[in-house]
Amino acid sequence: MSQTGPQTAAADGPPDLVGLLVAISKRQDRTAFSGLFAHFAPRVKAYLIRHGATNETAEELAQETLLRVWRKAHLFDPAVAAPSTWIFRIARNLRIDRIRRERRPEFDPEDPVLVRDADPAADQQIETSQEGARIRAAIDLLPPDQKQAIMLSFFEDKPHSEIADELGLPLGTVKSRIRLAFARVRQTLGDER
Secondary structure, eight states: OOSSSSSSSSSSSSOOOOHHHHHHHHOOOOOHHHHHHHHHHHHHHHHHHTTTTOHHHHHHHHHHHHHHHHHHGOOOOOOTTHHHHHHHHHHHHHHHHHHHHSSOOOOOOTTTTSSOOOOOOOOHHHHHHHHHHHHHHHHHHHOHHHHHHHHIOOOOOOOOHHHHHHTTOOHHHHHHHHHHHHHHHHHHHHOOO
């Protein structure tokens, strides 16, 4: 690097970091970026390691930080922050984003939990439909008090205690009606098969 210009303040002194950022911002100066990278890459990596990043993660984030500096150098304002403050803030934010992503992984549409089951075969659909019709018919044959208890429990998904409150009945009575209803439905379905 030459001794004049924004790259260095003196031949052996520290680089003019503001000058380097301005050169990157205004002219996309690759030499200035090289100087900035050489100065900050090891420092950013060490900072990230001190704050809990693994060596590999720190290396990745340091490179990502300096890439972001290259792309966003036009946003740097020397009146607001020193170059080191600005760059380390970028590194810190990238580290926080990485931690959040690790804690909350990205949505994977191919995750088996999220993949819809294949539609059953036509004969299976018909059989399921016929079985449902037989169960509905068996429930329709129940006495009204048992039918009401079954409907509230299984079709409205209410707990037994809530059904007892709603109907003004003791909990044991509700449980008995549901048990009797099950026995009758099983008996009716057993007779049809």
